Amino acid sequence: MIDTKNVKLSVASSPHVCSPVATRNLMLDVLIALVPALCAAVYFFGPRALTMTAVSVLGCEFFEWGYRKLMKKPSAAGDLSAAVTGVLLAFVCPVSLPYWTLLIGDFFAIVVVKQLFGGLGQNFMNPALGGRAFLMMSYPVAMTTWVLPGKWAGIVSANVDGITGATPLSNDFMHSGLLPSGVTVKDMFVGNIGGCLGEISALMLIIGGVYLIWRGTIRARVPVAFIGTVAVLTFLFPKGGVGNVDWMLYNLFGGGLMLGAFFMATDYVTSPVTKMGEIYFGIGCGLLTVFIRYFGGYPEGVSYAILIMNVCVWLLDKAGKPARFGVTKEMKAKAKADKKAAKEGAAK
Numbered sequence: 001m002i003d004t005k006n007v008k009l010s011v012a013s014s015p016h017v018c019s020p021v022a023t024r025n026l027m028l029d030v031l032i033a034l035v036p037a038l039c040a041a042v043y044f045f046g047p048r049a050l051t052m053t054a055v056s057v058l059g060c061e062f063f064e065w066g067y068r069k070l071m072k073k074p075s076a077a078g079d080l081s082a083a084v085t086g087v088l089l090a091f092v093c094p095v096s097l098p099y100w101t102l103l104i105g106d107f108f109a110i111v112v113v114k115q116l117f118g119g120l121g122q123n124f125m126n127p128a129l130g131g132r133a134f135l136m137m138s139y140p141v142a143m144t145t146w147v148l149p150g151k152w153a154g155i156v157s158a159n160v161d162g163i164t165g166a167t168p169l170s171n172d173f174m175h176s177g178l179l180p181s182g183v184t185v186k187d188m189f190v191g192n193i194g195g196c197l198g199e200i201s202a203l204m205l206i207i208g209g210v211y212l213i214w215r216g217t218i219r220a221r222v223p224v225a226f227i228g229t230v231a232v233l234t235f236l237f238p239k240g241g242v243g244n245v246d247w248m249l250y251n252l253f254g255g256g257l258m259l260g261a262f263f264m265a266t267d268y269v270t271s272p273v274t275k276m277g278e279i280y281f282g283i284g285c286g287l288l289t290v291f292i293r294y295f296g297g298y299p300e301g302v303s304y305a306i307l308i309m310n311v312c313v314w315l316l317d318k319a320g321k322p323a324r325f326g327v328t329k330e331m332k333a334k335a336k337a338d339k340k341a342a343k344e345g346a347a348k
Helices: 023-045 048-070 081-091 100-116 125-140 153-154 183-190 202-215 223-236 244-251 257-264 274-294 304-310 313-319 327-348
Strands: none
Touching: 023 048, 023 081, 023 202, 023 257, 048 081, 048 100, 081 100, 081 125, 081 257, 100 125, 125 304, 153 304, 183 202, 183 244, 202 257, 223 244, 223 257, 223 274, 257 274, 257 304, 274 304, 274 313, 304 313
């Protein structure tokens, strides 16, 4: 028997069951997963890769703190979301990008894309990719000046012509249907190629992605659907008479596919929450990536593919809504009619 006389009831607002996983824990896992790719960037591009990443993180944290201070909102520095944005934005920029240009991208990512829409959880697109898209439109030359691996010592000099070169996906090579000369699949996989500082090593990015899946920070549906779609399309439709397998591997390991699939497309805020929605999202990203790489004016399509799919998330979640067991067609029709009648009554 329960002693009802001595029972004490407490009243509190929902949620009554809280998860032990906090935003800070999730963001910390993402930062840890990005460490291998950062190590590869420092190895191939030198210490400037590290300083660029640090500057970007500090810039994002400062802009978030400043905006929220100006708007008299509580500080959000402890959740580490701005730090993740800073690292990812640095990763999708060339190592030769001036610091002041990178800080402009940080400002756009944090203030315009994130905070003006309400802060964490309210932005409709990935802040880092939004910042990159803005920099690509504003400073296209600086954003497409690629540094070759092992040539980082010359970045500090005024003349960088001798240390830059085309990326494998550029118009000189794969965008025109040609495999990059002197670059093997192993080079592409390890990261011994030119490109953005954090997206060159597919190996290190896969290690980070597997870590996130193992930790339960992300689900495998989006990256598997994304990478799988690119693999199938590039295998079935190679360009320039290149072998199917070789063409597929160069497309998988080149550009920002691994970074985008594991770290950008899986963003909680800008990706679907339903199982089928996640699969549709990944397939859509893969289709758009291949389409832009094949037919677009810009050789890399990962960032734009994800941004386009970000604005379709609401529709994908609606299309991927799971079936409700025990609900008949008649019950659905009645609920729909009641909803319509209530709306008409409210209008009157």
